[in-house]
Amino acid sequence: MKYKLINFAKQLGLLLLVVWTVVSLVTLLIEIVPGDPATAILGENATPEQIANFNQKHGLDKPAFFFSIKSEKGFEWHGADNRYLDYWKGVVTGDLGKSFRTDRPVQDMIFERYPNTIKLALAAMFIAILIAVPLGVLAGTNKGTLIDNFSSFFALLGISLPSFVTGPFLVYVFAVKLNIFAPTGSYNPEDIVLPAFTLGAALSAILTRMVRSSVIEELGEDYVRTARAKGLSERIVVYKHVLKNGLIPVVTILGLQLGVLLAGAIITEKIFMWQGLGLLLLDDGIAKRDYRIVQGCVLVISVTYILANSLTDLVYSWLDPRIRLT
Amino acid sequence: MNRLTYIGIFIAVILIIVAIFAPFIVTHDVTAINTAIKYAAPSGEHWFGTDALGRDVFSRLITGARISLQVGITVTVVSVVIGTIIGAIAGFYGGWVDKFLSGYLFNVFLAFPGLLLAIALVAFLGAGLGKLILALCIIGWVGYARVMRGQVLKVREFDFVQAARALGASNLRILFIHILPNAIQPLIVQASLGMAGAVLSEASLSFLGLGIQPPAPSWGTMIEEARGFDTLSNPQHLLFFPGIAIALTVLAFNFIGDGLREYLDPKQRKR
DSSP states (O other): OHHHHHHHHHHHHHHHHHHHHHHHHHHHHGGGSSSOHHHHHHOTTOOHHHHHHHHHHTTTTSOSSSEEEETTTEEEEOOSOSHHHHHHHHHHTTOOOBOTTTOOBHHHHHHHHHHHHHHHHHHHHHHHHHHHHHHHHHHHHTTTSHHHHHHHHHHHHHHHSOHHHHHHHHIIIIIIISOOSOSSOSOSGGGGHHHHHHHHHHHHHHHHHHHHHHHHHHHTSHHHHHHHHTTOOHHHIIIIIIHHHHHHHHHHHHHHHHHHHHHHHHHHHHHHTOOSHHHIIIIIIITTTOHHHHHHHHHHHHHHHHHHHHHHHHHHHHHOTTOOOO | OOHHHHHHHHHHHHHHHHHHTHHHHOSSOTTOOOGGGTTOOSOSSSTTOBOTTOOBHHHHHHHHHHHHHHHHHHHHHHHHHHHHHHHHHHHHHOHHHHIIIIIIIHHHHHTSOTTHHHHHHHHHHOOSHHHHHHHHHHHHHHHHHHHHHHHHHHHTTSHHHHHHHHTTOOHHHIIIIIIHHHHOHHHHHHHHHHHHHHHHHHHHHHHTTSSSOTTSOOHHHHHHHHTSGGGTTSOTHHHHHHHHHHHHHHHHHHHHHHHHHHHHOHHHHTO
């Protein structure tokens, strides 16, 4: 028990260290912008007063970090009144700064959009499972047959076709030709179908392969022979015994993929103009050079990703006692 | 190696030839605008049709192959070199060096999901070919470093390494002459799959407008241009050809990677 606690504390310490570094990196990213943000926002014709006002309003008039090393001045110590510490104070109190363009608090904009992205990621995962489990089981139990080859082909296609190819293709077929769904937007409940399929396609391909190899591996185990010897039907052997054991690695992948989906959603949201975090990052943040929004979005997405991964590790070691975090 | 591997190698060789000789293969100037023939269907004059500005899709696709492979190969080579060095150092020296590198640094880079770090870097640095390659290398090396570390950890325990040490070989000599050549195999597989990933990442970033800048014809940019509002009801060849090009390229390198993995790992070969 004591060993377990120490191990847990170590993991937590590392997690905090990684989160601290990620936040610091995001905070300092704004420093690598060529030129200064004020000119980028206000334009080349802005007067020096306008620029000074803007910088003061967004705290950009302060030094970037505790110290600076410049060729003309050498090493210079700035003390605690700097942008890096300001951003950290904000993060701790839940304040991610104000949009450079609209002055709206960034955290408000993010939490307005965040539920949409989560909804999309979960829907994509649901669709992926719906396709992958039956297809993977079919392929695994019929190894080497036509069904198996078809599922392998499907899986490879899913992995090789990027979302920005499948997405517009789905739009063309289901929105333009068949007129079943709207091509873009997130207004009606059914609008989620095409984006979720697009986002889930790659995942379903990866999962199909995993379920397949997992089923093949489990079918060779002794307990399967026992179950068959007991006279159980093949269906019960597969669905009650094999699938239960075979799904353990799949569950881990699902957890890890939730983060990937959150990030992959950036492109899918762009294709379908889905009003999520990714679209906020691209259209309001990057396209308008509103760096505060970019910082906020990158921060929230990566912290979610780290937490999702750590949680998966935890659940995984709890599910299977043989696996211990090292 | 199975049939798919050979198909992969075949496609990859053709791609490389096309990329090298692109200037001689193109039939039209890739940036020449002629709106009189916009959205022309594939024909004898324009094999793959023309786009919204009347540019020849075939020529743009061929030039796109060059850009795609250029980015893919550069990113893969640089990432492999950096990843190998850092991974080998972590695995070979162990102790606090390994704790810092694999325990901390790898985790920091793995903490950003997928393309997010690249998107963020390009967003702050500005778009462009050089910055795109830099961003993809920054997110790419850590995968190789992890594989390399694991390999070195394994190989350094082998008897011949002990023998070399007993003979008085220096650390550097042991690492580069004895360990690396025996640890590199899985990295070749990883590099082939990484090449597919790099091509895909370049297309993704260009699709988002953060990679190769127009009028240079990246496949990602071509797809972005193909799904403009008025194109939805227009000829689909604009979407079809670059889509197929990306899929074939990625498939080819995935085939090669999968085939090599099976070939190099006798345990998998039996299945």
